[in-house]
Amino acid sequence: MKIIDIRGFNLSFPLAEPMGNALNVFRKRDALLIQIRTDRGLSGWGEAGNSPHAAGAFIRARLAGLILGKSPAEYGRHFQSMCASIGYDRRGASMMAISAIDIALHDLAAQMHGISVAALMGGAVRNEVFAYASGPFVRMQPDPYREYQREVDQYLSLNFKAVKPRGGVEPRADGIMANALRKQVGPDIGIMVDINQGYTAAAAIRAARFMEEADLLWIEEPVQPEDIPGYQSFARAARVATAGGEALGSVRAFRDFLAAGTFDILQPDLSICGGYSGFRQIWALAQAYDLPIMPHVFGTAVNFHASLQMSAVLDPRRGGACAAYPFVEYDMMHNPLLRLAGTPSVTRHGMLTVPEGPGAGLDLQPEQLEPWITDSWSEHL
Incomplete structure (x- = not known):
């Protein structure tokens, strides 16, 4: 089984009332979800926190080429190769990009074995x-x-x-x-x-x-x-x-x-x-x-x-x-x-x-995201 496609979905939704915390006032919420697909029809989902647009750009420019064509079961090796590629930015958007891919790879690897990520x-x-x-x-x-x-x-x-x-x-x-x-x-x-x-x-x-x-x-x-x-x-x-x-x-x-x-x-x-x-x-x-x-x-x-x-x-x-x-x-x-x-x-x-089904227990389809998509992209073999 090999990875053939990485899709990114930038999502956003407004809040009816401004609210937040001591650091930020939120008027909207943003997110980046990625879907990694294999040649066997399986999909794994990942999420990048806090810097969705920068993380998406890093995935496309630096990380996608490291995992396309490879097996999701080798998530440990992929994590090492991604971390070795990030250069100076070791605590920011690059790590959020790696996070999204690692979450999706674990989802896929567990599905391959028919077991939960746990x-x-x-x-x-x-x-x-x-x-x-x-x-x-x-x-x-x-x-x-x-x-x-x-x-x-x-x-x-x-x-x-x-x-x-x-x-x-x-x-x-x-x-x-x-x-x-x-x-x-x-x-x-x-x-x-x-x-x-x-x-x-x-x-x-x-x-x-x-x-x-x-x-x-x-x-x-x-x-x-x-x-x-x-x-x-x-x-x-x-x-x-x-x-x-x-x-x-x-x-x-x-x-x-x-x-x-x-x-x-x-x-x-x-x-x-x-x-x-x-x-x-x-x-x-x-x-x-x-x-x-x-x-x-x-x-x-x-x-x-x-x-x-x-x-x-x-x-x-x-x-x-x-x-x-x-x-x-x-x-x-x-x-x-x-x-x-x-x-x-x-x-x-x-x-x-805790869901006990295959993967992370999340059955998600891209069509469910349509009301909140502001941008999408794809990297593939």
Whole structure:
């Protein structure tokens, strides 16, 4: 079996209301999905995170020629050859391009054997993963947190047992928001706050102190991802776990952060860090430091399903929550691209079922993407 075609689909959809986090206000969402097809009629899907147009250009210019005509079963060799080709840009769009291809190759290789990606990676240790609601999101002024109480009630009605609101507006306002949510949901619901790189270390430390009564599981990305000294200061001062890593594109980047004593919880994104292959390298590093690791997920159904497969094989870690880590992130922003294969439903215990069918468990056809396609391209033999 050999690869005969790589197709790229740039997708976009508008939001009815501007919303976002401490770093960005979203008025629309963009994505790049790639479909890799073989001469036997199989298709695998991958996703590039955050820089879709640049990643697509890199695939066409540099990576497509490395895998066309080759077997998808040799995904490990392809990962090495792609990483060897990227030159100076080892943490940006080039790694996102590699991520998309690696995710699709694993999907294809598992389908070739008639097994799930989790089985391809050695076998699932769980068939359900604890899910947390990723939201609510910040609104425009005058009251950025005005919808939080209503939306969290909605999440609880959908069986979520943990929520991750966005913070980072102002330290004292963060404390009011988080402490109000704790009173609203009671002691048994997990709360984590994502600051999305919005603060200096001093401001993040102040915010953490104002939020102490909320009994948070973690504070995520309190400072800029390049600010290792800021992470060190925060980790030493805050009385809560520090999570991060979604913006880091390689195992070497995670090595630097862990050597500096920053993260308590690692959150690589498969669509950014090198797909399954890159994530597994970072997982080995997490094991060496005895730290929990879980996928960051903020994209389409492709990354979501890949993250479920990855979460199924990770070793459990007790982090003080109502369930063992890993958790899987469930984007609660309006996102039709997350529901390409239907709306994933959470069980009454707050769990998501891991698909056990061939590949990543995502039966996707290009025609389903048509309402959101802004551009498409193809590279073939």
